[in-house]
Amino acid sequence: MQGVARNFFTLAIGYAIVGMLLGLSMAMSHDHAQMPTHAHIMVLGWIMSSVFAFFYHLVPAAASRLATVHFWLSGISGIVLVAGLFMMIGGNPSIEPVVAVASMAFFVGMLLFAWIALGTMWKSTTVASPRNAAAS
Ligand code: HEM
Ligand code: HEM
Structure with missing residues (x-):
């Protein structure tokens, strides 16, 4: 795994550690307010970033410069989204516009991924997972 796939996987691991620590702290304190x-x-963090990582790993033709834009857009907006949500639920309602903008940016990142992934998958000559690369 390398390039944008490795970046997404590294991000996924970061989300998993932070998210599970938060889950543990919720469970230990019996305060589930931060459940969302x-x-x-x-x-959105661990699972989706892992899916992106494995997709770019299995379909290297999709790991273009546009995929790097996807990484930074999803990465920054996702982190701002969950950090903003944490602050909002923690008693700072004024942060809501930031969470709203980050949510929309994250959605744009998903649209960009749809464009990259479907564009690559339907261009049959460039679909090249390590296993079928030799066959195509
Ligand atoms: C250290 C491991 C984990 C701990 C201690 C933990 C703890 C918790 C707690 C306390 C809740 C709130 C439950 C409630 O109030 O009904 C919760 C909800 C949730 N957790 Fe975790 N969690 C862990 C790992 C995970 C993992 C690995 C995932 C997903 C990959 C996950 C996904 C969720 C989801 C989606 C909810 C919301 C469920 C709902 O909407 O009812 N958690 N977790
Ligand atoms: C555009 C970004 C997103 C926005 C604005 C958003 C918004 C919301 C809202 C308003 C809720 C209800 C929370 C509550 O009633 O407490 C929710 C719940 C949930 N969302 Fe999202 N969501 C987004 C992205 C996602 C994504 C990408 C996933 C999964 C990959 C996801 C998974 C969930 C789950 C599992 C729940 C139930 C957990 C809970 O009740 O806290 N969301 N989301």
Whole structure:
């Protein structure tokens, strides 16, 4: 694993550690108020970043310069989203516009991924997972 795939996987591991620490602290304190933050760190952070990492690893033709833009857009907006959510639930409602903008930016990142991934998958000559690269 290298390049944008490795970047996404590194980010995923970071989310998993932070999200599970938050889950543990919620469980130990019996205060589940931060459940939406924990849930989003785990699924939007750990799971989605892992999916992106494995996709770019298995389909190297998709790991273009645009994929690097996808990494930075999803990475920055995702972190601002969950950090903002943590502060919002923690009693700072004024941060909500920041969370809203970050959410929309994260969605744009998803649209960009759809463009990159589907564009590559449907261009049959460039679909090259390590296993079928030799065959195509
Ligand atoms: C150290 C491990 C973990 C701990 C201690 C932990 C703890 C918690 C706690 C205390 C809640 C709140 C439950 C409630 O109030 O109903 C929760 C919810 C949740 N956790 Fe975790 N969690 C852990 C790992 C994970 C992992 C690995 C994932 C996903 C990959 C995950 C995804 C979720 C989700 C999606 C919810 C929200 C569930 C709902 O909407 O009802 N958690 N977790
Ligand atoms: C554009 C970014 C997103 C926004 C604005 C958003 C917003 C929300 C909102 C408003 C809730 C309800 C929270 C509550 O009732 O306490 C929610 C719950 C949830 N979302 Fe998202 N979401 C986003 C992205 C995602 C993504 C990408 C995933 C999964 C990959 C996801 C997974 C979940 C899960 C598992 C829950 C239930 C956990 C809970 O109740 O806290 N969300 N989301």
